[in-house]
Amino acid sequence: MSMATTIAIVPLIFLALGLLVGFGAGRYLAPKAGATLLGLAVLIGLVLIVRLVMIGPGDEEDAFIPFIGLNAAVFPAIFAGVMGWLGGRALLRRAAA
Numbered sequence: 001m002s003m004a005t006t007i008a009i010v011p012l013i014f015l016a017l018g019l020l021v022g023f024g025a026g027r028y029l030a031p032k033a034g035a036t037l038l039g040l041a042v043l044i045g046l047v048l049i050v051r052l053v054m055i056g057p058g059d060e061e062d063a064f065i066p067f068i069g070l071n072a073a074v075f076p077a078i079f080a081g082v083m084g085w086l087g088g089r090a091l092l093r094r095a096a097a
Contacts, residue, residue, distance in 0.1 A: 010073060011073070018041075021084065022080060022082060026086065027089075034089075042078060048066045
């Protein structure tokens, strides 16, 4: 698989996984536990941002993996996780009504 294919497919995979995990967290977990899961994803994003900040001049090639991990995995997972969590909470409230 080429690098371009990987960069194109990885965000879609993490978008789908984030949506499923967020929906499950919103539907079946308490709000605090769901927020904790999303907080862990944000923490992973912050670690990757710190790794990017610490890369010095001349070491730009070392920034590729954290940059792709942040943009192709963490950001789509957080976005889809929040949307899935809100959707799961809405369905939980609808089922309880």
